[in-house]
Amino acid sequence: MLNYIGVMTGAPFPPDEYARLLALAQYEILDTPQEEAFDRITRLAAHLLGTPVAFINFVDQFRQWNKSAYGPGNTTAARRDSVCAWTILQEGPMVIENAHADPRFAHNPMVTGTPHIHMYAGTPLTTPSGHRIGTLCVTDDQPHPLSADDLKSLQDLADLVVSELELRARTVYLNRELQAQTLRNVDLQRGLDQAQVLEGITQLMGLDLTPEETTVAASSLLGEALDADYTGLIVFEDGGVRVRVAHQHPRVPQTTRDLPGQFSDWPLSLTHALRGLQQPLYLDNYPAHPHALKVLVAAGVQQIAWIPLGTHGPTTPLLMAVRLEGSEATRWRSSDRALLEAAGRSVRSALERRQTVTLARQEARRDPLTGALNRRALDEDLARLEGLAQPFTLAGIDLDGLKTINDQHGHGLGDRVLQMFAGSLKTTLDTSAQVFRVGGDEFVVLGRAPETQIRSAVNAAVLAVRQVAPLKGASVGTVRSSEGSGDALLAMADGRMYEVKRGR
Known part of the structure; x- marks a missing residue:
């Protein structure tokens, strides 16, 4: 049970927010037209629970986007005003018997305005991987008690929504597989897998994430494709260096999992000498390097790759991938290097575009004579x-x-x-x-x-x-x-x- 103190303007982010946004992006459902398959479910939800309104909403990074609506109003709204953003914080249905009496929602635009929510009941749309990407919900503008059977029906219908999403995703996947049916040998199949990773990275570039969040998410996608035990981002700043781990293989023990976060405590490490790196650097035998740290060697680090992403304002980021001793891949293969460098080019290009756009926006906001804002x-x-x-x-x-x-x-x-x-x-x-x-x-x-x-x-x-x-x-x-x-x-x-x- 969550406790709330005072009035909150918006729901907190779930702990798996990055992975949740990636799962939502992979369904390619946002901003798509109205579809009968989903409208049929909202109509059925309103009919079974006897409510005048039913919605299917997806919770994006900054908004609640409405895919299907039965009844008055459109629930696309800023995330801070989203009731559904609270629903995805729990596994089962969330019921609000009187939104006007709930301090989280009493001043919400959808309570004070259309659709005038008094009663709300919503259940998360949970993917097979366990990420809650949206909700199926019903509302009424007057008191409307619900039974346990009502909530069970709502949950069943939510599962139908996810099944429809999975069917769509499977169809897209099969269509892409058909285009690659001649690629059957191991090397060509690996190339296909890596192309899919790059496609995912390209999709990430279109999400409304910060440059650092975009890069960390891209690193996470690279992990399994590279058979890497760690992938992440090294960020050099004026204040020192930070390491953000994006992917860790489940087989890695906890004591070894904690190592990347300690890089900032090692001023004499090889990592600290890489701020000016201009070309990718690959080590197949890290323990043999003269500046290898004993703590990393003891932890089993065998291979490390660093990919420079350029300097952007006060920060200089590097993509990093690590394999431990005993990995099936005993060296950085040509296909691994091609994937890392292609991903690096894609991310670097996106960061440069964003920096150019940011500088242009800043310039457009500036008075040229005084330097003050305009x-x-x-x-x-x-x-x-x-x-x-x-x-x-x-x-x-x-x-x-x-x-x-x-x-x-x-x-x-x-x-x-x-x-x-x-x-x-x-x-x-x-x-x-x-x-x-x-x-x-x-x-x-x-x-x-x-x-x-x-x-x-x-x-x-x-x-x-x-x-x-x-x-x-x-x-x-x-x-x-x-x-x-x-x-x-x-x-x-x-x-x-x-x-x-x-x-x-």
Whole structure:
């Protein structure tokens, strides 16, 4: 039984989240059109349990996606608003007799709005491998007691949903096998298996995961294809090195399982010398290497492979694969190397694309003159902060006398004033708030900083500017997030700022 303290905005992630997302991706069900096979099950669920609404939902990384719905409403929603995200945390059905009285759901949009959930009953869609990827659920907008037989029927129907998913997956698999029916000898079959792994890695590149999560997931797929005892990710950062193990073979004893996490404690190890690695490095006989660590040799490490993935910002990741003594594969075969290097190229290319996109997005959010964030960034960050439902302060700022400086001393000095003001404001506020330039001499400060801190930072910025130009000052108008939202909040800050300016 789970205990909850206070109001929670969203369900926690299950402990097998990465593997669960991979299992969901392998069914290739997300964002597919409506299908009668699933609609038939939701109709039957509503009929058998006597409810006006029934849904089949899948829980993705950031959302609850609705595949089939019987009754009003569509339950596709952000994961933080997902009732089904709680259901997948347990093995059997979850029943909420009165959602309005449950602190987890009383303010949920699907309780306060369509489909106006009062009673909810859902059971996880559990794959044969044990991953809970979604739910079959029924709801009612009024009290609706359910019997044990009702819940058994719901579970039976959920099993039918999984059977349908398995049938689809099997059909896809058989179609792919037909295309490869001429590949029958051992080497060609291994090539087929590795191609399927690369296909899985390619699919991973399309998931909405962080670069590190993507790489760890790709490493996990490589494990069995390589007959590796360990696969994982080594991440070099300014603060040192981290090791994230993605795959460990079940035969590996617990004492040996704990070894990769200790790499960061071995500053003289071979691993620490690989930060600048440009080409893949394969060792078939690790114990014979002059820098081999006795603790790894004692643990039975025999073969290690490292694949560089390039440097991306402050991090330099390497793919790592390890085989222990006694492995059926006694060396890194040409097919192993081809798979590792192809996977490395795929992951590296994806990381580079993401870095390019990230840099482009950052550049598109930046004011080229001052380096402050621009109006587009303000709209995005204001919406994000409002979505977090945490208090913040917004301040509208207008420089007093910049036009006079431009007229009397030229626009070059005026630009210098803007740059110095923005730079001083950002430095003084540090991480407590963001600085945005939204017009010629208009700025906005947005963040957790209190009004007093913002006004102090503005005064400091004005004093810094006065070292090079006769700036009269800056008018400031502040509002709290509780006073409004969106454009209304900006207009309120703007109005208060102009009241101050008129008072001057």
